[in-house]
Amino acid sequence: MNNQEIAGVLREIGEYLEMDDVPFKPRAYEKAAEVVSGMEEEVSEIYKKGGIRAIEEIPEVGISIAEKIEELIKTGKLKYYEQLKKKTPVDFPSFVGLEGLGPKSIKKLYKKLGIKNIKDLEKAAESGKIRKLEGFGKKSEEKILAGLKFVNRSKGRFLLGEALPLSETVKERLSSLAEVKKIIIAGSIRRRRDTVGDMDILVTSDNPKPIMDRFISLPEVARVLARGETKSSVKFKGGIDADLRIVKDSSYGAALNYFTGSKSHNVALRRIAMKEGWKLNEYGLFDKKGKQIAGKNEEELYKAFGMDYIEPELRENTGEIEAARAGKLPKLIRYGDLQGDLQVQTEWTDGTASIEEMAVRAAKLGLKYIAITDHTKRLAMAKGLDEKRLHDQGKEIGRVNSLLKKKGVKLTVLKGAECDVLKDGSLDLKNEALAKLDVVGVAIHSYFNLPAAEQTKRLKKAMSSPHADIVFHPTGRLINKRAPYEIDMDEIIAHAKKTKTALEADALPERLDLSDEHVRKCVEAGVRLSIDSDAHALAHLEFLPYGIAQARRGWAKKKDIVNAWPLEKMLNLLK
Ligand code: DGT
Ligand code: CA
Ligand code: CA
Ligand code: ZN
Helix, strand or coil, X not given: CCHHHHHHHHHHHHHHHHHCCCCCHHHHHHHHHHHHHCCCCCHHHHHHHHHHHHHHCCCCCCXXXXXXXXXXXXXXXXXXXXXXXXXXXXXXXXXXXXXXXXXXXXXXHHXXXXXXXXXXXXXHXXXXXXXXXXXXXXXXXXXXXXXXXXXXXXXXXXXXXXXXXXHHHHHHHHHCCCCCCEEEECHHHHCCCCEECCEEEEEECCCHHHHHHHHHCCCCEEEEEEECCCEEEEEECCCCEEEEEEECHHHHHHHXXXXXXXXXXXXXXXXXXXXXXXXXXXXXXXXXXXXXXXXXXXXXXXXXXXXXXXXXXXXXXXXXXXXXHCCCCCCECCCCCCCEEEEECCCCCCCCCCHHHHHHHHHHCCCCEEEECCEECCCXXXXXXXXXXXXXXXXXXXXXXXXXXXXXXXCEEEEEEEEXXXXXXXECCCHHHHHCCCEEEEECCCCCCCCHHHHHHHHHHHHHCCCCCEECCCCCCECCCECCCCCXXXXXXXXXXXXXXXXXXXXXCCCCECCHHHHHHHHHHCCCEEEECXXXXXXXXXXXXXXXXXXXXXXXXXXXXXXXXXXXHHHHHCC
């Protein structure tokens, strides 16, 4: 039995006792559970070495709890706990994360409505049974429903676009502590996966205590899940969990490597170490005699393996280890490499800013060109442009360009459109109108449910238009909201190559469409990509790095990305 399992049983006993209004004891079990869950060494090991005496020496663990831990370790079971559970068979762990519902209320819900777990609770709350219960009422029911919503949300994965900014806030808050030497966000956030399960924070320090104290009392924290000397976990108010680990500076590289993952990248590295007779763990890389060969930083670690440094975005064990050994890693597009943005919406349709405002902001961000790509007429809800308004918009773009020139702003505004693809694959605007534009994006915004063959044919037809330069958000997915429409991506990629159409890596955090895997297929096929913000407001222009991240995860180089080229060359690359 490991520490988390032991802590789980102790925690539940505390809850059962509280349910029955037993004085003092519940808090004692709760405290013991907290200590055990935060311990580095396995309690079962401690017991193996020092017996029950050694367990009694654990802080907050008295003789009565020590005996129970002993029984758990020896038999894997605990009679006392089984009896409590038999008397009131509720599934406490299923209620974890639900605010404001204590053991006493859970007991009442069980006695009156037979509610045993969170699923039962959800059903009862949704059918209005809880409001009728004495001592609960309508307010409590609403609170429970709101809490359930939060729990359900916390179970899923979070958008990188939510997790990354939050992780940066947390990093900033902790950085101000004098005890913090280095601090870095590791895990899937560092690898820039499109979605994130939880946040992994790594700190180096010789004095962890004050850092842990601050971490668990950050204003963003909703609940402390586990607290230990060098490792703690919390749940943030937005629902995402975070792990903080504190190591010595000499282990920084090895710990960073370990906690960055991915797990399968780590396993592959460890396998190579074993073949050499070495040992790799979160503290370092050690030779046969146990001497540390590497671990201070990651560069040193990869070097010791005879590999080039592997960027975090590539660490998924999909060929990067072999490539790094052979010196054949791609030179990835860098975060500052984009010269332009080829999908920008304005207040002419469903955006919130004017062409001029978007242009000025984009220039501030260092871009040299943007394409204005408002929606077209079929999207009536978004005030989509018809040929006449598109023509008027062209004039306005001309005015803005001369204004920028006068002001000395070095940015060119291009004429474009996000032209709707109709059901039969034809385009929403007349060819004469499209011919006058610099950049034509084509996009599907309707009939998401067509069978794959028909959807593929539809998009291929749109791509065959001599005016279609880029396919915007090619799969139509909205992460956690809408599945991609069914389409044969291999066929689309082949057709993109044939028709010289670029495919977009849309950087909007809830799209990230194309995904990293699709980007990689495009790169391998030699299909050109554009990385665009899909901005509908000034702040959205700053989403570009999310798109670059997915492109890097897809092994894209600068030359694969059309808008990493200067304006003239980019225009030549388009049809
Ligand atoms: P996530 O949180 O699901 O988005 O994905 P990760 O990659 O952040 O995974 P997480 O938070 O479970 O663990 C963080 C890192 O710790 C992970 O990327 C690699 C490392 N790690 C976790 N569990 C294991 C393990 O069992 N073996 C090895 N070698 N590494 C692990
Ligand atoms: Ca994680
Ligand atoms: Ca984690
Ligand atoms: Zn769109």
